[in-house]
Amino acid sequence: MSLTREQVLSELRQCADPVSGQPLTGAGLIKALTVEDGAVRFVLEVSGAHAAAYDGLRETVEARLKVLPGLKKLSVVMTAHSTPKPPPDLKLQRRAEPAGPEKVPGVDRIIAVASGKGGVGKSTIAANLACALAAEGRRVGLLDADVYGPSQPRMLGVSGRPASPDGKTILPMRNFGVTMMSIGLMTNEDQAVVWRGPMLMGALQQMLTQVQWGALDVLIVDLPPGTGDVQMTLAQKAQLDGAIIVSTPQDVALLDARKGIDMFNQLGTTIIGMIENMSTHICSQCGHEEHVFGHGGVAAEAEKLGVPLLAEIPLHLDIRLAADGGAPIVVSRPESAQAAGFRSVAQALIASGHA
Numbered sequence: 001m002s003l004t005r006e007q008v009l010s011e012l013r014q015c016a017d018p019v020s021g022q023p024l025t026g027a028g029l030i031k032a033l034t035v036e037d038g039a040v041r042f043v044l045e046v047s048g049a050h051a052a053a054y055d056g057l058r059e060t061v062e063a064r065l066k067v068l069p070g071l072k073k074l075s076v077v078m079t080a081h082s083t084p085k086p087p088p089d090l091k092l093q094r095r096a097e098p099a100g101p102e103k104v105p106g107v108d109r110i111i112a113v114a115s116g117k118g119g120v121g122k123s124t125i126a127a128n129l130a131c132a133l134a135a136e137g138r139r140v141g142l143l144d145a146d147v148y149g150p151s152q153p154r155m156l157g158v159s160g161r162p163a164s165p166d167g168k169t170i171l172p173m174r175n176f177g178v179t180m181m182s183i184g185l186m187t188n189e190d191q192a193v194v195w196r197g198p199m200l201m202g203a204l205q206q207m208l209t210q211v212q213w214g215a216l217d218v219l220i221v222d223l224p225p226g227t228g229d230v231q232m233t234l235a236q237k238a239q240l241d242g243a244i245i246v247s248t249p250q251d252v253a254l255l256d257a258r259k260g261i262d263m264f265n266q267l268g269t270t271i272i273g274m275i276e277n278m279s280t281h282i283c284s285q286c287g288h289e290e291h292v293f294g295h296g297g298v299a300a301e302a303e304k305l306g307v308p309l310l311a312e313i314p315l316h317l318d319i320r321l322a323a324d325g326g327a328p329i330v331v332s333r334p335e336s337a338q339a340a341g342f343r344s345v346a347q348a349l350i351a352s353g354h355a
Helices: 005-013 048-054 057-065 122-135 197-209 229-237 251-266 297-305 317-324 337-351
Strands: 030-036 039-047 073-081 107-114 140-144 173-175 178-182 216-222 242-247 271-276 309-312
Touching (some): 005 030, 005 057, 039 048, 039 057, 039 197, 057 073, 073 197, 107 122, 107 229, 107 251, 122 140, 122 178, 122 216, 122 317, 122 337, 197 229, 229 251, 242 251, 242 297, 251 271, 251 297, 271 297, 297 309
Parallel strands (some): 039 073, 107 216, 107 242, 242 271, 271 309
Antiparallel strands (some): 173 178
16 A cells, blocks of 8 residues: 555644644645655755744654655755844945855865846756766766756756665766756655745755765756856855856847846856857758847957856757757767767866866
8 A cells, every 4th residue: 555645644744843832734844745656755944933842853753754655765855044124235345254154074165057038948958068078088067956846857967866874974976077966856846845944055055065976077057047046056165166157149148147146246246158049040051150049248248347258059959859869969978079069068177167
C-alpha cells in the first residue's frame, strides 16, 4: 500500500508549533508538501523572531514521519521568515549586509549569467558556456538559480533526484563534465514553485552552501530574469567575480538589460561583458541573412559601458534543438559554426582570468 498525503498530514497534526501550541498544519508552518512514490518533501517555514523555540523541531518531525509505512525518501527544508519591518529603501544605499559576501567552499570563482527580461536565451547561454568551459579543461559547476523557471535539467539531459548522505548535504548531478544543481531536480517538471522572498533566499543559500560542489575553477549561476530577491541574495551572500549580461538586440530587451546592469553596479558586482543573442538569422534554404530583432544594439550598449561584447550568437534552429534534446550545441556539434561563439566566450573568460 502506497503512502498517501493524508497519512503524512495526520502525523504532522500530532506535532505542535512550539510558539502557538497549534498543530503544525493548523499553524500554517507546512508549505509545498508533495507525496509521490513514497517520497515526501515539504518546507517547514517558521518565524525568525522565535528561532530559538524551533530548535530541534525538524528532527522531531523527521523522527515521527520516518516510521510511516511506505516511506522511501524524506526531505524537510526548514526556513525562517522575518517579522514585518518598515518599507525598504529602494535606492539600496542602506540595505543590510548582515555577514557580507563569502566564498563558497572549494569554488575559486563565481560568474552570474543574467538578463533584464525573460525569453532572451539566458539559460541556453549559461548551459553552453558551462559545457564549453568544461571542454577547455576547466572544473565547472552550474547552479540553476532560476527558481520559477528551472530549465538546466532539461538542457543538460539530467534527471532523477539528488541524493543526501546525511540529510544535510546534497550531492549534485553531473553531465558533460559539468557539476549541476537545480531546484528543478527537487520538484516535478510541471509543478509550480509558489514561494515568497524568504523561501527563495533560503533555497538559494542552501544550494550554494549545502551542495557538495567539490573543487571547481568556476561556478556559473543561471539567474532568473529581472532584478529581484535572488539576484540581491547572491550578490550579498557570495563573492561574485562578475556578471555576464545577455540580451537580444531588440530595444525593449535592451531597456530591461540596462536595469539589470544598473542593479549589479549598485550591488558592486563587476560586469564582465555582454552577449548579443539571436543576433542574426541565416535562412537554411537560400542563405539570406536577416536581423529579425535588429542588430548592433548590444554592441553599442557594451561600448557605452566600456565593457567587452563577448559574442554575437545567431538565431539558429540547431541551437534550440540541441538545448531541448538535452545536449547543448557545444556538446552535440562542437565544431559547428553555431558552437563557435560559445567556445570563443569560454576561451576569452579563461584568458582574462575570470574562469
